[in-house]
Amino acid sequence: MQDYSHIPDNDYMLLTPGPLSTSKRVRAAMLKDLCTWDSDYNSVVQDVRQRLCSIANLSERYTTILMQGSGSFSVESVITTAFGKVGKLLILTNGEYGKRIAQIAQINHVCINIQENRIITPEIMNEALQDSTITHVVFVHCETTTGILNPLEELCRVVKTNNKVLIIDAMSSFGGIPIDIEKLEIDFLVSSANKCIQGVPGFGFIIAKRVSLEKLKDCAKSLCLDMYAQWECMEQNNGKWRFTSPTHIVHAFREALIELEEEGGILMRYKRYKQMQEILSQGMENLGYECYIAKSYHSPIITTFCYPNFKDFTFKGMYEYLKSNGFVIYPGKLSNADTFRIGNIGDLKVNDIERLLEFIKIYTDTISK
Numbered sequence: 001m002q003d004y005s006h007i008p009d010n011d012y013m014l015l016t017p018g019p020l021s022t023s024k025r026v027r028a029a030m031l032k033d034l035c036t037w038d039s040d041y042n043s044v045v046q047d048v049r050q051r052l053c054s055i056a057n058l059s060e061r062y063t064t065i066l067m068q069g070s071g072s073f074s075v076e077s078v079i080t081t082a083f084g085k086v087g088k089l090l091i092l093t094n095g096e097y098g099k100r101i102a103q104i105a106q107i108n109h110v111c112i113n114i115q116e117n118r119i120i121t122p123e124i125m126n127e128a129l130q131d132s133t134i135t136h137v138v139f140v141h142c143e144t145t146t147g148i149l150n151p152l153e154e155l156c157r158v159v160k161t162n163n164k165v166l167i168i169d170a171m172s173s174f175g176g177i178p179i180d181i182e183k184l185e186i187d188f189l190v191s192s193a194n195k196c197i198q199g200v201p202g203f204g205f206i207i208a209k210r211v212s213l214e215k216l217k218d219c220a221k222s223l224c225l226d227m228y229a230q231w232e233c234m235e236q237n238n239g240k241w242r243f244t245s246p247t248h249i250v251h252a253f254r255e256a257l258i259e260l261e262e263e264g265g266i267l268m269r270y271k272r273y274k275q276m277q278e279i280l281s282q283g284m285e286n287l288g289y290e291c292y293i294a295k296s297y298h299s300p301i302i303t304t305f306c307y308p309n310f311k312d313f314t315f316k317g318m319y320e321y322l323k324s325n326g327f328v329i330y331p332g333k334l335s336n337a338d339t340f341r342i343g344n345i346g347d348l349k350v351n352d353i354e355r356l357l358e359f360i361k362i363y364t365d366t367i368s369k
């Protein structure tokens with residue numbers, strides 16, 4: 001057993017969907033300086049790439065690319081590289097992150113906006129694909145805006161029946177929800193270090209089908225975000241990044257991947273998240289807080305609650321009270337409803353959610369209704 005007593009405790013738990021609460025073991029891994037081009041470090045990079053394929057049960061048909069920046073940089077990298085010189089991108093959105101993809105894509109796309117409390121259905125996908133000039137399709141798996149979970153398998157099936165290149169923003173689901181990337185024939189799946197793998201922020205990654213990636217040499221519209229060039233460099237130089245790599249963060253990420261394996265893999269993590277989300281949403285409802293979306297659409301990642309009608313309720317009041325008791329929650333992001341969000345991913349246990357609910361009960365009891 002390693003001793004992590006030299007690592008300070010956090011001031012509070014982050015009930016936010018990334019950055020999130022990480023373990024001391026993950027934070028301890030950042031205390032060493034590593035050389036960005038030395039073989040010691042490059043072998044860590046290769047190990048991380050290998051472990052990513054392995055936790056996702058992928059064969060040699062798939063590979064990974066690590067990319068500097070927050071998750072959006074990796075989304076932009078895929079979109080501006082994969083969506084080559086010709087073609088038309090179909091974007092289906094039911095939240096802010098989907099809309100961000102439309103901003104990235106700029107030209108030659110069609111964007112279908114669905115209400116934020118509705119899922120993207122196979123029927124909507126099928127109808128959108130009647131436009132035969134569409135070459136690529138992208139959507140968000142778990143829309144972190146609300147916590148709604150889109151039906152990935154059914155949607156992938158429709159896209160693949162129509163033979164389109166398929167890109168998935170699985171930022172807040174990969175690592176926390178089982179996804180059979182290979183069976184679903186996903187071409188590019190994007191996620192980042194600071195979500196369900198429970199690392200710290202600083203880079204994202206793309207899981208790519210080799211045959212789809214290999215076609216993309218010199219296709220990128222950006223130098224730094226060229227997904228193909230980054231991959232080629234990592235492949236040919238045994239884990240070398242083209243430009244300065246976030247060494248400490250990659251090192252912490254490897255520790256996070258080992259923790260995930262020790263937890264029992266993605267399925268076990270999914271079960272932990274799901275149990276915590278169910279306790280949270282049920283507990284909140286018992287205290288008079290209504291969930292914004294229907295329960296059957298909930299993801300096990302984050303939950304959106306409507307402001308209650310209690311006379312003295314303010315988000316700021318609740319936020320400050322909870323923060324002073326060790327929990328940071330998350331504001332809402334909806335234009336048409338007053339909401340707040342509570343995430344339950346990260347290094348958290350059922351007991352943490354139960355303690356949170358006790359403090360929310362005290363806050364709720366003390367304000368006037």
Ligand SMILES: *Cc1c(COP(=O)(O)O)cnc(C)c1O
Nearest residue numbers: 070071072097140142144171172
């Ligand atoms: C976190 C997240 C992103 C990336 O956001 P960044 O702020 O760039 O890290 C993209 N899509 C979804 C669904 C996310 O949850």
